[in-house]
Structure formats: structure tokens, C-alpha cells
Amino acid sequence: MIDLRAKHRLDVLIEIAGLARSTFFYHQARWDRPDPHSELKTAITTAFAENRRRGHRVVHRELRKAGWRVAKKTVLKLMRELGLVCPIRRRRRYVSYQGEVGKVADNVLARDFTATAPNQKWVTDVTEFRINDRKIYFSPVMDLFDRQIISYAVSASPTLELTTASLREALATLEKGQSPLVHSDQGFQYQHRSWRRLLSNAGARQSMSRKANFHDNAVIESFFGHLKEEMFHHTRHLSIEAFTTALEDYITWFNTSRGHTHCEGLSPVQYRTQALAA
Incomplete structure (x- = not known):
């Protein structure tokens, strides 16, 4: 209606719209008033981008760290107004199972994803990425103590x-006397004698999920979901080299900067440093 005032009389417009004059002038005053949330919206947009499109709880946490005093509901409302949406993560498609059920190792982990110190429990798996017309496979090893990715390997085939390259690198970080429980699914790589020999030589124990039960390895599955939403699905990687560089950057960011609820809002490295200094 405000735009039409240049061409039509106000009393005519108000009568057609069925508004009281006071109502019109009230909304006109609100329209002309500066947005009281303009600075907060800028901070929300920045936090959303810097944290790779994560949800309102993470954005709220980052705002609180920056000194903002704002409710989570307000952050959620303003994110919706700004169209800042945290997408639903997609499940992976790669399945490595090719062997017998329960012939190699039991599910010793038994969905107990807690650890009281570093290098008590590790989880690992393989996931697949498609770069143009090629597939790339990624095998990380995660420490359940702080959710840190302690090693990983990338290859054009699974x-x-x-898998043994990522395991060897992880085992090389162990200190004397440390013997982690290493949990995986029942992929053929983890049933092979070369994998089992590496574990045995290091004094580590093996644990395996039950067949076709991804909840038994839920933490690494969740990591894959975050990785693909925050690094892969919304970016076009023009080459394998560009992808591997982006992956390396993401792992560094995940370990050193990305806050995690399991780590009380700290990054894995910050959480481990704080825990070991206590």
C-alpha cells in the first residue's frame, strides 16, 4: 500500500484495504524503523558459513563464545528468516561386506562409544565419494575418547x-603400554589376515559390528554424514587433487576447530589437551 500512495489517495487505499488509519500508520512506522536484529543476523550468517552450514545449536554456541547473549529460539527464528538451513545428512552407499558372519571377531564394543582416555577405543570404516566419473575411497581411524581422526588413507579402490595404511599410521601413534580396541564392520578388509596381523603385533584387540547393522558403528557413520554434508555435497570438486586437498583441510578443521557436543563444545584437539592437563 505504501508504494501505491504515489498514485492514489490514502483515504481511498485505506477504505479498499479495510484498515483503520491508525493501523496503517503503525505499520508504516515499523516499516521505516531499522531492523533491530541486523547486527545479530550478520553474526548468525558469518557463524553459519564458518561452521560449514551447521544447525542453530552450533550457531548459538558460537555466538555465545563471541559474547552475544541470545536465546536458541531467537537464533532458530532468525536463521529461518535468513533461509539458513542445515540439510539432512544422506546415508552412504558403499558396502564392503563380502565374508562370513561372526567368523573373525565378536562385537566386543557392543555400542559402548565412551572412553576415559586416549587410545582405548578406535573405530574405522570405509566410505565412497564420486568425483566426476571416478570413485574415491576414504578410510579414517577415529579415537572415541575425543572423536579425533588420528589417521586416514585415500585410494582409487577399496x-x-x-585400510591397512590408515591402521599402520594410527598404530604408529601409540605409546608404550597402549592397546586399543579397534572396531569395524565385517568388510572383507577387516577379515583379512593382514589386518588381523597388524592388530595382533601391536597388542590391539579386534571388534566387529554384526552384519548389516550400521548402528554398531554409529559414531564413524555419523562422522561420514557430517563430512559429506559439510565438505562434499555442496561443493563441486573439479579434480581428484582438488578433492583430496579439500578433504585434508576438512580433517584439520574437524580435529582442531569444529566444536562437538561429546567434547563439551570443544574441538577434539582442545578437549584432549584440556583432559590431559587436568
Whole structure:
């Protein structure tokens, strides 16, 4: 109606709209008033971008760290107004199972994803990415104490060397006397004697999910979901080299900067440093 005032009389417009004059002038005053949330919206947009499109709880936490005093509901409302949406994560498609059920190792972990110190419990798996017309496979090892990715390997095929390379790198970080429980699914790589030999030589124990039960390895599955939403699905990687560089950057960010609810809002590295200093 405000735009039409240049061409039509106000009393005519009010009568057609069925508004009281006081109502019109009230809303006109609100329209002309500066947005009281303009600075907060800018801070929300920045926090959303810097935290790779994460949800309102993470954005709220980052705002509180920056000194803002604002409710979660307000952050959620303003994010909706700004169209800042945290997408639903997609499940992975790669399945590595090719062996027998329960022939190699029991589910020793039994969905107890807690650890009281570093290098008590590790989880691992393989996931798949498609870069143009090629597939790339990624095998990380995560420490359940702080959810830190302590090693990983990337390959053009899901070979034994892919998984054993990431395991060898992780085992090299162990200190004397440390013997982690290493949990995986029943993929053929984890049933192979080369994998089992590495664990045995390091004094580590093996644990395996039950067949076709991804909840038994839920933490690494959740990590894959975050990785693909925050690094992969919304970016076009023009080459394998560009993808591997982006992946390396993401792992560094995940370990050193990305806050995690399990770590009381701290990054894995910050949480471990704080815990070991206590």
C-alpha cells in the first residue's frame, strides 16, 4: 500500500484495504524503523558459513563464545528468516561386506562409544565419494575418547592397502603400554589376515559390528554424514587433487576447530589437551 500512495489517495487505499488509519500508520512506522536484529543476523550468517552450514545449536554456541547473549529460539527464528538451513545428512552407499558372519571377531564394543582416555577405543570404516566419473575411497581411524581422526588413507579402490595404511599410521601413534580396541564392520578388509596381523603385533584387540547393522558403528557413520554434508555435497570438486586437498583441510578443521557436543563444545584437539592437563 505504501508504494501505491504515489498514485492514489490514502483515504481511498485505506477504505479498499479495510484498515483503520491508525493501523496503517503503525505499520508504516515499523516499516521505516531499522531492523533491530541486523547486527545479530550478520553474526548468525558469518557463524553459519564458518561452521560449514551447521544447525542453530552450533550457531548459538558460537555466538555465545563471541559474547552475544541470545536465546536458541531467537537464533532458530532468525536463521529461518535468513533461509539458513542445515540439510539432512544422506546415508552412504558403499558396502564392503563380502565374508562370513561372526567368523573373525565378536562385537566386543557392543555400542559402548565412551572412553576415559586416549587410545582405548578406535573405530574405522570405509566410505565412497564420486568425483566426476571416478570413485574415491576414504578410510579414517577415529579415537572415541575425543572423536579425533588420528589417521586416514585415500585410494582409487577399496583395497586391503587402503585400510591397512590408515591402521599402520594410527598404530604408529601409540605409546608404550597402549592397546586399543579397534572396531569395524565385517568388510572383507577387516577379515583379512593382514589386518588381523597388524592388530595382533601391536597388542590391539579386534571388534566387529554384526552384519548389516550400521548402528554398531554409529559414531564413524555419523562422522561420514557430517563430512559429506559439510565438505562434499555442496561443493563441486573439479579434480581428484582438488578433492583430496579439500578433504585434508576438512580433517584439520574437524580435529582442531569444529566444536562437538561429546567434547563439551570443544574441538577434539582442545578437549584432549584440556583432559590431559587436568
